[in-house]
Amino acid sequence: MKRAVFSNPWLPILILTPQLAIIAVFFYWPAGFAIHSSFYLQDPFGFGSTFVGMTNYTDLATSSEYVRVAWFTLIYTALVTFFSLAIALLLAVKADNVLRGAKTYRTLLMWVYAVAPPVAGLMGLMLFDQGTGPITQLFAQFGWEFKLGVNYWDTATAMVIVAVWKQVPVNFIFFLSGLQSIPKSVREAALIDNRSASGRFWDVIFPLLAPTAFFLLIINITYALFDTFGVIDTLVQGEPGNNPMTLVYKVFVDGFRGNDLGGSSAQSVVLMLLVLLLTVFQFRLMERRIHYT
Amino acid sequence: MKSLKIATAAAALSIGFSGAAFAQTEITWWHAMGGQLGESLNQIAENFNASQDDFVVTPVFRGTYEETLTAGIAAFRAGEQPNIIQVFDAGAATVIAAQGAVVPVEQLMAEFGGGFDIEDYISGVRFFYADSDGTMIGMPFNSSTPVLYYNADALAEAGVEAPSTWEEFQDVTGPALREAGYIPLAQSHLPWIFTENFFSRHNLQFATNNNGYDGLDTEILVNHPAIKAHFEAVVSWQEDELFEWYGTGWGDNQQPFENGEVAMWLGSSASFGGLMQNVDFEFSATMLPYWETVTTEPTQTFIGGAALFAMSGKSDEENAATAAFFEFLASAQAQYDWHAATGYVPITSAAYDMAKADGHYDRFPAAEVAIDQLSLPAGEFTRGYRMGFYVQIRDVMNREYGRILTGESDVDSAFETIEEEANRLLARFAQTQG
Numbered sequence A: 001m002k003r004a005v006f007s008n009p010w011l012p013i014l015i016l017t018p019q020l021a022i023i024a025v026f027f028y029w030p031a032g033f034a035i036h037s038s039f040y041l042q043d044p045f046g047f048g049s050t051f052v053g054m055t056n057y058t059d060l061a062t063s064s065e066y067v068r069v070a071w072f073t074l075i076y077t078a079l080v081t082f083f084s085l086a087i088a089l090l091l092a093v094k095a096d097n098v099l100r101g102a103k104t105y106r107t108l109l110m111w112v113y114a115v116a117p118p119v120a121g122l123m124g125l126m127l128f129d130q131g132t133g134p135i136t137q138l139f140a141q142f143g144w145e146f147k148l149g150v151n152y153w154d155t156a157t158a159m160v161i162v163a164v165w166k167q168v169p170v171n172f173i174f175f176l177s178g179l180q181s182i183p184k185s186v187r188e189a190a191l192i193d194n195r196s197a198s199g200r201f202w203d204v205i206f207p208l209l210a211p212t213a214f215f216l217l218i219i220n221i222t223y224a225l226f227d228t229f230g231v232i233d234t235l236v237q238g239e240p241g242n243n244p245m246t247l248v249y250k251v252f253v254d255g256f257r258g259n260d261l262g263g264s265s266a267q268s269v270v271l272m273l274l275v276l277l278l279t280v281f282q283f284r285l286m287e288r289r290i291h292y293t
Numbered sequence B: 001m002k003s004l005k006i007a008t009a010a011a012a013l014s015i016g017f018s019g020a021a022f023a024q025t026e027i028t029w030w031h032a033m034g035g036q037l038g039e040s041l042n043q044i045a046e047n048f049n050a051s052q053d054d055f056v057v058t059p060v061f062r063g064t065y066e067e068t069l070t071a072g073i074a075a076f077r078a079g080e081q082p083n084i085i086q087v088f089d090a091g092a093a094t095v096i097a098a099q100g101a102v103v104p105v106e107q108l109m110a111e112f113g114g115g116f117d118i119e120d121y122i123s124g125v126r127f128f129y130a131d132s133d134g135t136m137i138g139m140p141f142n143s144s145t146p147v148l149y150y151n152a153d154a155l156a157e158a159g160v161e162a163p164s165t166w167e168e169f170q171d172v173t174g175p176a177l178r179e180a181g182y183i184p185l186a187q188s189h190l191p192w193i194f195t196e197n198f199f200s201r202h203n204l205q206f207a208t209n210n211n212g213y214d215g216l217d218t219e220i221l222v223n224h225p226a227i228k229a230h231f232e233a234v235v236s237w238q239e240d241e242l243f244e245w246y247g248t249g250w251g252d253n254q255q256p257f258e259n260g261e262v263a264m265w266l267g268s269s270a271s272f273g274g275l276m277q278n279v280d281f282e283f284s285a286t287m288l289p290y291w292e293t294v295t296t297e298p299t300q301t302f303i304g305g306a307a308l309f310a311m312s313g314k315s316d317e318e319n320a321a322t323a324a325f326f327e328f329l330a331s332a333q334a335q336y337d338w339h340a341a342t343g344y345v346p347i348t349s350a351a352y353d354m355a356k357a358d359g360h361y362d363r364f365p366a367a368e369v370a371i372d373q374l375s376l377p378a379g380e381f382t383r384g385y386r387m388g389f390y391v392q393i394r395d396v397m398n399r400e401y402g403r404i405l406t407g408e409s410d411v412d413s414a415f416e417t418i419e420e421e422a423n424r425l426l427a428r429f430a431q432t433q434g
Helices: A011-039 A055-062 A062-097 A102-114 A118-127 A134-141 A152-180 A183-195 A197-227 A229-235 A247-257 A261-286 B002-021 B035-051 B066-075 B089-097 B105-112 B152-158 B166-179 B192-200 B225-239 B250-259 B268-278 B318-328 B330-341 B349-357 B367-372 B392-405 B411-432
Strands: A040-042 A049-051 B025-031 B053-063 B084-088 B138-140 B146-151 B183-187 B263-269 B283-286 B306-311
Touching: A011 A040, A011 A261, A040 A261, A049 B411, A055 A062, A055 A118, A055 A261, A062 A102, A062 A152, A062 A197, A062 A247, A102 A152, A102 B002, A102 B306, A118 A152, A118 A229, A134 B392, A152 A197, A152 A229, A152 B330, A183 A197, A197 A229, A197 A247, A197 A261, A229 B330, A247 A261, A247 B066, A247 B392, A261 B411, B025 B035, B025 B066, B025 B318, B035 B053, B035 B268, B035 B318, B035 B330, B066 B084, B066 B089, B066 B306, B084 B089, B089 B306, B089 B392, B105 B306, B105 B318, B105 B330, B105 B411, B138 B318, B146 B192, B146 B268, B152 B166, B152 B263, B152 B268, B166 B183, B166 B225, B166 B263, B183 B192, B183 B250, B192 B225, B192 B392, B225 B392, B250 B263, B250 B268, B263 B268, B268 B330, B283 B367, B306 B318, B318 B330, B330 B349, B392 B411
Parallel strands: B025 B053, B025 B084, B183 B263
Antiparallel strands: A040 A049, B084 B306, B138 B306, B146 B263, B146 B283
């Protein structure tokens, strides 16, 4: 195989400069600023500030509410990731088997992808409305008095359902293309060895889907952690009260609602570390064991 | 060629326009009034602009109160602040503590306007946005106070009058309304109505340092037996189907009253304008009930809503324009128009007298309740409160009250949590000013 090599070593750096500049200005600079702010307590208008060392961090660690939000975020991320992947995989396998009208079917399943998270949240707000929501009325049929915005776990349920609904199409697209790239010869060979469809799926198809599934796992974890902000904001109507929220939403609530810049910055730094860990996990631990074909 | 001609013509036109507008000083006004209130506010700005030729004020809607304050802070740090910003009650401490962020309205009016006399303002609005010496920092603009609205048809059906005390509600009004098939009571803002104004109505101290006005090392005194007894009562009302809670959202609690399911609703005096439009039954209002077991001499509530602050760092010309606008805003006619359209109370005695002389309260007796309530005898602790990071403190209250009302927490531990977390926030705020 022929390797392309730049004759001038400065050329690649020159070509990379715009990209590096963007990363520096829009990521490293604000990140550095957040780390700096996290060691201070400062007047929102910028008149006074006190260096407080690690106080913002120790305050977080000793805040029972922060710990509660962190636990919720963990459970929420696990549920959203699991259901988004599981439902999408099921739909993709079924869609893969469809021969007639396949295109229409697939398009319909992908459609939801185009809905913006706040719009999805607003739809959730209407569907789960305490008085008039159709889903609330459906639950009432089964004797479940669903109260969005009043009951902690009811609001959490609505958040998970809306977030999953919004994410399934993305996963569906990836799983479907993953399934369709599995060579026909492999499937036929498997058919001779094993007559059970589910057996063939778990022994042959699923391992071949593993690279896609792992990639989606990481994507879905970051989605549940960070991108569900719009869904949560609309479902709690900007004012969480006794309703659940995720760590990212708490950064917003404390920083942008409450103007506590130091505390909010410390929370941002904690999240940055979390992303760092996730990235290390992705590159170091898993990439070695998953074989992309 | 044709496009060039059009461009030339457009340029000539724009020069013509800017020439005409050259002498005018333009100022911006960031506010948080959406919907019907926003339209009334734009009308005020239009009236001001039409009333003279020297100044033009441009109102800009910036979202909720919290969003407006945050946008104003960000703009101030970038040196792009508006001339006037509307800041709500809970955000007042943030703005006032930041010495130099705003020009006190008294100073602004003395320097650039026709002077300032605090005696012109009705007593209930004088102190909330003032410093500890009583110097007014913010111009009270949309001043509201919590009142009890009631469905007159429902009360007639049940054969009761609106209650003046919580004992009366608990023993007479509530049960009668329940028998008549209504949910007797709902409310829309637990920290504002059942906490801050609960303390004021009963003249109880809400925080050390004179409710926080006299210093930053303030501690909240929310963990008080009277308010805990009140919340115990609210929980028992909820169990006895005398009270229903629909979550933290304001509108979620107002809706069932407008639908006629809930017979009485504690809201803002400024809800009046909206109710007039949305409700098809006869409704009226009465003062916020009090506990006779706590006090036999109930005191006034204080104003909620928001005030207008003149941001610093502006030229003398622009400050003069701001002062002229504030003067217009405080004029009796402007106040009366705003009061009549929205239900916010008039802030000057002159405007109140004008509304009375015009027969406004004969037509809408409910519109006067808030002013009467703000004009009740004052007490030592009825001027308001001044606490930093108060938006977060309110969030803590909302969270813990929600837990009480959904059975996740009991009253004692909820109030302990509020006290502890609020004091921690207050201590943090004191450090931001270091």
